[in-house]
Amino acid sequence: MIRVLREEVLDESHWTYKRVVYDIExxxxxxxxxxxxxxxxxxxxxxxxxxxxxxxxxxxxxxLPAFLNGGETSLLEAxxxxxxxxxxxxxxxxxxxxxxxxxxxxxxxxFEAYMSPGSLTEKIYFFVAPYEAEDRLHPGxxxxxxxxxxxxxxxxxxEALDLLAxxxxxxxxxILLLQYAQIHGLLTGPA
Numbered sequence: 706m707i708r709v710l711r712e713e714v715l716d717e718s719h720w721t722y723k724r725v726v727y728d729i730e731x732x733x734x735x736x737x738x739x740x741x742x743x744x745x746x747x748x749x750x751x752x753x754x755x756x757x758x759x760x761x762x763x764x765x766x767x768x769l770p771a772f773l774n775g776g777e778t779s780l781l782e783a784x785x786x787x788x789x790x791x792x793x794x795x796x797x798x799x800x801x802x803x804x805x806x807x808x809x810x811x812x813x814x815x816f817e818a819y820m821s822p823g824s825l826t827e828k829i830y831f832f833v834a835p836y837e838a839e840d841r842l843h844p845g846x847x848x849x850x851x852x853x854x855x856x857x858x859x860x861x862x863x864e865a866l867d868l869l870a871x872x873x874x875x876x877x878x879x880i881l882l883l884q885y886a887q888i889h890g891l892l893t894g895p896a
Contacts, residue, residue: 706730710737720745744826749797750785751812752882753805753836754862759892761865762836763879764804764845765856771875781858781868782876785829793830801834805857806845809834815885820877829878833891862892 708728716722721744728735753762763781771777786800797812812832819828845857868874869883886892 706735715741741824742826743824745787746826747788747793747828747830748785749788749793749800749830749832750783750878750882751797751801751809751832751834752783752879752886753801753807753809753834754886754891755836756892759862760859761862761883761886761892762805762807763858763860763865765858766854777875779856780876781874781879783879783882784855785878788830794832797830797832797834802842802845804845804855805841806843807836807840808842809836809840815882815889818881831878831882831885833882833886862886 706729710726710728712726713724714721715724722741723744724739724741726737726739728737730736754760762784764784765779765781767779768777771780784801784804786796786804788796790796793814794812798809801807801809801812812834815831815833817828817830819825821827845855865874865883866887869880874880874883
């Protein structure tokens, strides 16, 4: 049994940060607990791959929380962004276009996952999508008015796996997508 008693919004300047007080039955007893929750909405992440060439597309951008936690000035990531319209597939297509400049037609949903369910409401929809050089319509780079300055990087899949093994890829959504691609043999071309 879980019963939400009250929610208090602590901050709404960018996302909604709130304290939730609730009753939960644990071991036959009702306990009242309080947790702070960040509600930032859901997101879509996309790994672009070219099986013929054995390459993938990643992005590199500054992430303030990672910098504050460990000094990382930028992270290698699969492109990703918030779901603003309720449609994960449309969001995956839009974010790919904004961040990388590639136009993809039909990304395939690989899986869904909560990345930090103890404090975030966010569920990420993970997609994979093939690309060709001619699918790139512009340089990408993200949206300047959102403070984005995103570098698009094409690399051999084998290099990405080497970086992963060396601890150089630290973004969880990217790690999961690279492992998915490896397990499912998405890149069969030369690496």
